[in-house]
Amino acid sequence: MPLPAEPTSPSDHDLVAAWRSGDERAAARLVERHAPAIARFLYSSGAVRDELDDLVQETMFRAFRRLDSWRGDAGLRSWLFSIAGNLLKDEARKRKGRTVLSLADHDAPSHTGPDHELEADEARERIRAGLLTLPRLQREVFLRRVQLGEAYDAIAVALGTTPGAARVHYHQAVKRLKELVR
Amino acid sequence: MSGTIHEMLQDRMPEVARGSADWDPSETAHLAGCAECRAEWDLIRAAVGVGEGVEREFDVPASVRAVSERLRRHRPLHRRPAVRTLVGLAAAAAIAIVFLRPVVPTPTAPAATAARFLPELDSLNVEELTLLAEAIEPPLAETPLGDDPALTDLDSTQLTRVLRSLEG
Numbered sequence: 001m002p003l004p005a006e007p008t009s010p011s012d013h014d015l016v017a018a019w020r021s022g023d024e025r026a027a028a029r030l031v032e033r034h035a036p037a038i039a040r041f042l043y044s045s046g047a048v049r050d051e052l053d054d055l056v057q058e059t060m061f062r063a064f065r066r067l068d069s070w071r072g073d074a075g076l077r078s079w080l081f082s083i084a085g086n087l088l089k090d091e092a093r094k095r096k097g098r099t100v101l102s103l104a105d106h107d108a109p110s111h112t113g114p115d116h117e118l119e120a121d122e123a124r125e126r127i128r129a130g131l132l133t134l135p136r137l138q139r140e141v142f143l144r145r146v147q148l149g150e151a152y153d154a155i156a157v158a159l160g161t162t163p164g165a166a167r168v169h170y171h172q173a174v175k176r177l178k179e180l181v182r
Numbered sequence: 183m184s185g186t187i188h189e190m191l192q193d194r195m196p197e198v199a200r201g202s203a204d205w206d207p208s209e210t211a212h213l214a215g216c217a218e219c220r221a222e223w224d225l226i227r228a229a230v231g232v233g234e235g236v237e238r239e240f241d242v243p244a245s246v247r248a249v250s251e252r253l254r255r256h257r258p259l260h261r262r263p264a265v266r267t268l269v270g271l272a273a274a275a276a277i278a279i280v281f282l283r284p285v286v287p288t289p290t291a292p293a294a295t296a297a298r299f300l301p302e303l304d305s306l307n308v309e310e311l312t313l314l315a316e317a318i319e320p321p322l323a324e325t326p327l328g329d330d331p332a333l334t335d336l337d338s339t340q341l342t343r344v345l346r347s348l349e350g
Contacts, residue, residue, distance in 0.1 A: 024250065024253070024254070027250060027253055028246045028250055031242070031249050032242050032246055035240060035246075036237040039233075039236050039240045040237035040240075044232045044233045053244065053245065056245055057245055124228055131232070146229045146230055149197055174225065174226075177225055178225055
């Protein structure tokens, strides 16, 4: 007997349309779908771990308030990353001169696992520290390529640049990070 | 070293590192022999892992609750389905009253006439009633009881409607 077809999840477009029609459950589903990735993006961009919950909530709240301006040509997650990036910039401006990244704030849980896992965790932390030294545009281009898998065309639209410039920013970021983590 | 395969590898590293694609045999062979590409490959593989723990451990239910609650508190009145329906009915009622009421005055007050179209008015709170009032056209909201527009005040469309109502 053939298995029943798995119900397909509604697309972001469908959920946004449902939200615009007044369906509050659609908002919950969008948060479930995108909040963890936004948290990761914010953390990778230098947000303090303790503040991630508030930053993600503010990002999603701002997004829902401006959903009419999402034209749908760029992916919703890409648009959300833009809002998150601008929010982080606003927060950094408010804290002028104060350190955003805490030296004790890191992703890796303390563990006594194999050495290669420890080395991998340390490498990731060095990369994160290196990302914070990059100019914002280079960092965002790099994270969008690596975390979101965005093509240069989409990155260019999201960040208001050209695909060629986005490619250059990416390679500049790679070169700089290679020097920092060597 | 082939410039073309070097650039192709660099462009494909993020998607291969994320598991969305695989190296083909020529790319695998190039990686084995190119220290610069291997260094970049190691970097990209590690970079893909940055923040994975944060994403994995993120408290999604708490975020859903907080965002939903905040949206509920700040949802604009005009986005509430019930209010949208009532505003639509109010606008329709206003148009009907302005253009279809007979020239001879009737004892029925505009507000009472509107109320016959909008039995749900009692269920609205102050904010919602204010929004509704703003949606009602000025001729309904401001025309005092008993005033009738002179025929010379009506435009051609309104005059046509008056004629039709008189002629049947």
